[in-house]
Amino acid sequence: MSSLSRVHHLSETIARDTGVVERYLKSNDLPTPTLDATSLWSIPIADDAVDVKQARLSVIEACSELQALMTGPKELLHFSYTAYVSVKAVLRFKLDKSFPVGSETNFQQMSEFSGLNVMNVKRIVRHAIMNHRFFQEETPGIITHSALTAVLAQDxxxxxxxxxxxxxxxxxxxxxxxxxxxxxxxxxxxxxxxxxxxxxxxxxxxxxxxxxxxxxxxxxxFSQADEPSHLLLENFPWADQKTVVDVGGSHGSVAITIAENFPQVACIVQDLPDTAAEGSARLPKHLQDRVSFMAHDFFTEQPVAADVYYFRSIFHNWADKYCIKILQNLTPALKPGAKIVIHERILPSLDTLSTADARRAINMDIGVLQLLNAQQREMHEWPELFRRADARYQFLGAKKPDGAIRWIIEAEWRG
Known part of the structure; x- marks a missing residue:
């Protein structure tokens, strides 16, 4: 009975919240989502339409759970060992680029473009259609783009x-x-x-x-912006600072944004030599008096005294023993009151975020494990990390601005 009750609840949720999204699209003269090649690449819900965004996520999550319930545990245990074979082949042989979006092709033409024989092209494309909604074959043997391959071909x-x-x-x-x-x-x-x-x-x-x-x-x-820059600018007192060191700051996108919005702040971007040199070469002329680049390895002693040391998505790339070394290497340069700002995800407790948000954070945690033996951290692990590095660090707390994916984690050097 409980399973039937849950199925009923999920089906009602899907109907209700799909209606919320559809009414929003209609009232704003926006097209209904499709997977045709001419469809919009994403569903255009405004940032301030919070209830509509939540309804969309609710539908996605409810559909996933309902599919699992309707599939059943034994079938769910089956692993699709061919899952991404066709996707990799499409990308490797550039089949998505073998004909223009808005036109059509056939297996023979795709074969001539890719160098694969017709049999292999046909089996790859049809697998991609059936499993990933890549391409469309509405007329036998005639291939057109779907929304997904249209995106791949153009973005x-x-x-x-x-x-x-x-x-x-x-x-x-x-x-x-x-x-x-x-x-x-x-x-x-x-x-x-x-x-x-x-x-x-x-x-x-x-x-x-x-x-x-x-x-x-x-x-x-990793060059794509994944959250608006104003969320960082508006949630830390940058106007009170004079010197900011962006540690591991790559080509300086964060430092440049800070400097452009707070003219009293001087920013130093530290990274490995080639990256620092490239960032310096790209730096806009009007910021060259307030943004500079320095070759520096954060596993060596920090040479610059500053008001703020900023780390964006650095600590989740390293295990605890190395994060402790990074913090310890700051201490020779720190003056009392200096702030450490760590800007990255925090692992959620399952009762504080939606399942979709929790899944993204946990997936990232496994991702850095398989790539780097690193980790995302839970809230309680951050003060302990600072304590293990040096008792003179005072953990000040962490906050996640509305609409952000990263937390702003703060500590202060008490000296």
């Missing part, structure tokens, strides 16, 4: 992201259990699923440094 960032996830992350995940068996509870970044997948005794960063094309893809993957 290089989206295409690159899928390549990185399938060529780099997926093989590392397949080998993650092997790494845990071979190196139980290791905190070393070269004893990972990624290392095993690459038949290497090196860590991910060293492997990518030796493979510039792959390293460039990684850089492009």
């Amino acid at each position: 290089e960032l989206a295409r690159n992201a899928l390549i990185v996830e399938l060529d780099e992350f997926w093989p590392a995940g397949v080998k993650a259990a092997d790494a845990l068996e071979k190196w139980p509870n290791s905190e070393e970044c070269n004893q990972t699923g990624f290392s095993l997948a690459n038949n290497s005794d090196k860590g991910m960063y060293d492997i990518l440094a030796a493979n510039p094309d792959r390293g460039e893809r990684f850089g492009m993957y």
Whole structure:
């Protein structure tokens, strides 16, 4: 009876909240979602339409659970071992780019474009259609784009992201259990699923440094903004600061944004030599008097005294022993009152976030495990991390602005 009751509840939720989204789209003269090639790439719900955004997430989550209940546990245990074979092949042989969006093609033409024989093109494309909604075959043998392949063919960032996830992350995940068996509870970044997948005794960063094309893809993957910059600007007292060091700041996007909005702040961006040099070369002229770049490895002693040391998505790339070293290497430069600002996700308790949000955070936690032997951290782990680094750190707390995916985690050096 309880299962039937849950099924009924989920079906009602789907009907109710789908209605919320549909009424919003209609009232704003927005098109109904489809997966045709001409459809919008994302559902255009305004940031202030919080109830509509929540309804959309509710439908997605309810559909997932209802599908699981209707499938049943024994069938759910089946693993689709062919799941992404066709997707990787489409990307590898650029089948999505074999004909323009808005036109049509056939298996013979795709074969001539890719170098694959017609039989293999046909089986790959039909698998992709059936399992991933790639392409469409409404007339037998005539292939057109779907919304998904239209995006891939026209958006290089989206295409690159899928390549990185399938060529780099997926093989590392397949080998993650092997790494845990071979190196139980290791905190070393070269004893990972990624290392095993690459038949290497090196860590991910060293492997990518030796493979510039792959390293460039990684850089492009993480170059996309995933939350509005104003969420950081409005939730820390930048106007009270004079000097900010952006540690591991890459090409300085955060420092540049701070400098443009707070003219009294001078920012120093620290990263490895090649990255710092490239960031300096890209720096807009009007900011060259307030933003500078410095080659610095955060596993060595910090040479700059500042008001704030900012770390964006750095600590989740390292196990505790290395995060403690990063914090300890700051201490020679710290003056009383200096702030440490760590800007990254915090693992949720399951009762504080929606299941979708919790799943994203936990997926990221497993992701950094398989790539780096690193971890996302729960709220209670942050004050303990600072305490283990040095008792003179005072943990001030953490907050997550509305609409953000990262928390702003603060500590102060008491000296």
